[in-house]
C-alpha cells in the first residue's frame with residue numbers, strides 16, 4: 866500500500882536509475898547484459914566502472930548517447946571483430 870505524502874510538486878523528480886551502458890532502465894551498469902555481451906565478444910575491457918576498447922583506447926562518450934552506441938560509432942578498425 867502506498868500513500869502520497871503531500872502535493873506531488875514537492876521535491877525534485879527522481880531521475881530514473883538507468884543503465885549508462887545501454888540506457889535501459891531495468892538494470893544498472895554493473896549488471897548490464899549488453900556490457901557482458903560486448904565483453905565476451907572481445908570488443909571492450911571492463912574494470913568495475915571503467916570501460917575501454919579491447920585495445921586499451923578510451924571510448925569517446927557523446928552527449929545523449931549510451932556507451933554501447935558510442936562503441937559502435939567509434940569502434941577502432943584495429944580490432945578486427947564483427948559487431
Ligand SMILES: [Zn+2]
Nearest residue numbers: 884886887897
Ligand atoms: Zn545496460
